[in-house]
Amino acid sequence: MSVAIKYRIGKSTAFKTLVIVLSLACVVPLLFILVYILQAGITKINWNFLTNLPKPVGESGGGIANALVGTMIIVGTASIIAIPFGILCGIYLSENKNSKLAYWSRLCIDILQGIPSIVIGIVAYFWLVKPLNSFSSLSGSMALAIMMLPIVVRSTEETLLLLPDSLREAAYALGMPFHRVILKVIVPCGISGIMSGVMLSVARITGETAPLLFTAFGNPYLTTDITKPMQSLPLLIFNYATSPYNDWHDLAWGASCILLIWVLLLNIFTKLITRKWKVQL
Amino acid sequence: MESTIVKSVNYNAYFGDNHVVKDVNIEIPRNTTIAVMGPSGCGKTTFLRGINRMHELIPGATAKGQILLNGEDVMEMHPIFVRLKIGMVFQRPNPFPNLSIYDNVIAGYKLNGIKLPKAERDNIVQHSLTRVALWNEVKDSLTKKGSFLSGGQQQRLCIARAVAMEPEVLLFDEPTSALDPISTSTVEELFHELKKNYTLIIVTHNMQQAARVSDRTAFFYMGELVEFDDTKTMFTNPKDIRTQNYITGRFS
Numbered sequence: 001m002s003v004a005i006k007y008r009i010g011k012s013t014a015f016k017t018l019v020i021v022l023s024l025a026c027v028v029p030l031l032f033i034l035v036y037i038l039q040a041g042i043t044k045i046n047w048n049f050l051t052n053l054p055k056p057v058g059e060s061g062g063g064i065a066n067a068l069v070g071t072m073i074i075v076g077t078a079s080i081i082a083i084p085f086g087i088l089c090g091i092y093l094s095e096n097k098n099s100k101l102a103y104w105s106r107l108c109i110d111i112l113q114g115i116p117s118i119v120i121g122i123v124a125y126f127w128l129v130k131p132l133n134s135f136s137s138l139s140g141s142m143a144l145a146i147m148m149l150p151i152v153v154r155s156t157e158e159t160l161l162l163l164p165d166s167l168r169e170a171a172y173a174l175g176m177p178f179h180r181v182i183l184k185v186i187v188p189c190g191i192s193g194i195m196s197g198v199m200l201s202v203a204r205i206t207g208e209t210a211p212l213l214f215t216a217f218g219n220p221y222l223t224t225d226i227t228k229p230m231q232s233l234p235l236l237i238f239n240y241a242t243s244p245y246n247d248w249h250d251l252a253w254g255a256s257c258i259l260l261i262w263v264l265l266l267n268i269f270t271k272l273i274t275r276k277w278k279v280q281l
Numbered sequence: 282m283e284s285t286i287v288k289s290v291n292y293n294a295y296f297g298d299n300h301v302v303k304d305v306n307i308e309i310p311r312n313t314t315i316a317v318m319g320p321s322g323c324g325k326t327t328f329l330r331g332i333n334r335m336h337e338l339i340p341g342a343t344a345k346g347q348i349l350l351n352g353e354d355v356m357e358m359h360p361i362f363v364r365l366k367i368g369m370v371f372q373r374p375n376p377f378p379n380l381s382i383y384d385n386v387i388a389g390y391k392l393n394g395i396k397l398p399k400a401e402r403d404n405i406v407q408h409s410l411t412r413v414a415l416w417n418e419v420k421d422s423l424t425k426k427g428s429f430l431s432g433g434q435q436q437r438l439c440i441a442r443a444v445a446m447e448p449e450v451l452l453f454d455e456p457t458s459a460l461d462p463i464s465t466s467t468v469e470e471l472f473h474e475l476k477k478n479y480t481l482i483i484v485t486h487n488m489q490q491a492a493r494v495s496d497r498t499a500f501f502y503m504g505e506l507v508e509f510d511d512t513k514t515m516f517t518n519p520k521d522i523r524t525q526n527y528i529t530g531r532f533s
Contacts, residue, residue: 098340166375172338172438174389174446175365184392188379279378280428 009205034260041257044250054220054236057245064255066222070137070230074216075206077141077226082148083198089149090156090194091182097161106157113150121211129215137230140216144208148201155197159190164281192277196270203266207259209234233259286311286480287332287450292346294327294336296378301327303504304346309497314472316479316512317497318488320527329452329484333367334360347478350449365389368443369452373459374435376427376442386410389446409445413437415469433464440471444479451475453483457490457515471495488528492516500524 048063054113055062089105096102120143128139163186171181185192212218217229234257241252287309294302302324309315319324330336331344334355348355355363376385377392386406397405406423410416415437419430420508427438436456443451457465472481472494485491491498492512499509500523508515508524519525 164375166371166373167339167377169335169371170375170377170442171392173333173335173364173369173371174392174442175361175363176392177361180392183381185377189377249514280426281378 037253037256037260041253041255041260044254045257049251049254054251055247057247060131060247061263062232062247062250062251064217064236064258066231067233067236067255068258069156069222069224070216071206071232071234072220073224073226074137074140074144074212074230074232075202077138078144078148078205079198079202081141082145082201083152084224086149086152086201087156087187087194090153090188091160093153093157094160095201101107109150109153112146113154116210117147117208118144118210118213121213121215124211125214132227134227135215135217136227137216137232138226140199140212140230140232141226143211143253144205147205147208147211151201152197153202155200156190156194159193159197160186163189167281179217189281192274192279195277196274199266199270199273203225203263206266207234209238213238284310286351287482288347288352289328290343290349292328292342292348294324294331295342295366296327296339297341301504302331302344305506307499307506307509309480311480312476312478313496314476314494316491316498317482317484318486318491318498318527321486322464323501325484325499325501326432326454329454329482330502332450332482333364333369333452334498335364335369357394365446366448366451367452368446368448370436370439370454370456371445374432374439376430376438378428380427381424382419382427382430382438384402385427386441386445388442405445409441410438412444412474413441414467414474415441418420419437423467425436431464433460433467436460436464436468440475444475448479450480450482454479455484455486458486463501464497465490466487488516499525502527 015031049063050063050068053066054064089109093106094103124139124143124146129135129144132139159259167185167189168181171185176184212232212235216232216235218235219229219231221231223230237252237255237259240255242250243249275280285308287307289305289307292302292305293300305328317329319325327336332348332355336342336344337360344356346356347433350358350363350366355367362525376382377388380388380391383406384391386409387397389395390402390405407416407420410419415434418434419425419438427435430438436459440451440456457468460468469490472483475481476496483491483494495512497510498512498515500507500515500519500521502523508519508521510520515524516528519528
């Protein structure tokens with residue numbers, strides 16, 4: 001073999017190695033975070049941890065029941081607000097690709113996606129918390145809903161754009177009206193993509209802290225009243241991890257671990273759903 | 282019963298400023314098979330899609346003139362109503378991938394929210410599939426997805442879907458151009474069967490196919506209807522020089 005060829009093969013191998021090494025390097029931070037938080041947090045999690053309220057400083061034990069319930073309520077309310085709007089907007093954008101309104105709403109959605117979460121929190125504070133004169137989980141849900149919206153819209157739009165036009169034509173040629181074409185053909189065929197967008201957006205907002213700081217605010221007690229301040233996992237982690245007490249640090253580690261497992265489960269679940277509900281075109 | 286089922290009067294179709302179909306006047310008799318042929322881009326498909334108002338679904342597409350179905354102008358009717366009376370089969374088989382074979386056949390009822398008793402549904406499915414010579418092949422796998430079938434079977438399923446609605450006219454937009462030769466001949470045989478109950482308008486760029494399946498042939502060139510005559514006359518004794526040139530293969 002000539003030297004020139006050997007040199008070229010060598011270059012190729014070096015490049016391949018580089019690509020593999022760098023890909024592995026991307027996985028390392030995730031593994032590191034996973035191992036670290038699981039190590040620190042998993043031992044703190046037990047039945048009492050999940051079902052009890054936090055104890056006052058000085059008493060050991062206590063749990064994060066209020067934050068778990070609070071997170072579920074805040075994220076659930078945000079989803080109820082954002083998902084219908086997001087899916088409908090995504091349908092509009094995919095069905096009317098070139099209209100003026102589509103252009104402007106696409107632009108707005110893109111900008112919305114880039115707005116820092118703390119800014120959205122401030123806006124929710126001035127729109128809801130100040131006029132109502134009280135921190136409330138509802139205002140936190142509003143802020144999170146605004147954060148969810150762009151993810152749901154874009155994933156819906158992109159999923160539906162991938163469906164072939166022949167599918168719409170088949171439906172229209174059978175004399176179906178627009179709403180039935182959308183609800184009975186387009187959405188069912190794109191359901192796996194729409195659902196994965198929804199689930200990823202839920203996973204994304206569950207961990208958001210900044211928009212909740214001055215909206216949901218936090219609460220050491222268990223409450224289900226969405227007009228009152230409410231505790232949530234990220235708020236609890238933020239408050240307890242920055243406190244000077246070891247017991248509270250433990251709670252924060254445990255809560256981090258729960259949050260991490262939740263996000264992991266959602267991601268795995270999304271993958272499963274996408275595979276199971278995928279419509280073979 | 283009046284013998285003309287579809288009639289177009291000065292029909293024009295546009296894509297934006299592009300004038301694609303120019304002043305087409307044609308009278309199509311009931312229970313005949315019409316082949317519409319012509320070189321690519323001659324407006325034959327656009328004309329076909331104008332008949333059941335699918336043309337206007339494309340952004341920027343407009344149309345002028347009249348298309349009469351049994352003497353009624355379809356441009357004045359609601360498109361949904363028009364499309365229930367005039368079925369359509371497309372170039373590529375497009376069964377609904379989320380539905381079973383059974384549901385694909387009654388999709389026109391099911392997805393339109395028309396409730397039918399189970400016995401009647403079964404009847405429509407068996408009847409329609411038999412008509413397209415697919416019943417024996419799929420009767421044991423009616424619950425499987427439509428996309429599980431081969432291309433030719435899928436196309437026949439799409440024809441069954443259109444037939445199930447009992448339309449008066451069936452439009453075919455190059456129905457065999459995506460199929461293999463054997464599936465093509467199966468579909469062509471179907472045309473002879475379907476002709477007994479429906480009026481078929483078939484767009485094709487395959488002259489042999491036009492000659493094999495149709496009673497009458499329309500020749501489109503550059504958006505104009507050049508000639509419309511009995512298929513035999515058309516292929517043996519065309520009147521227009523452009524038809525002659527096309528048939529003898531001087532352009533395609």
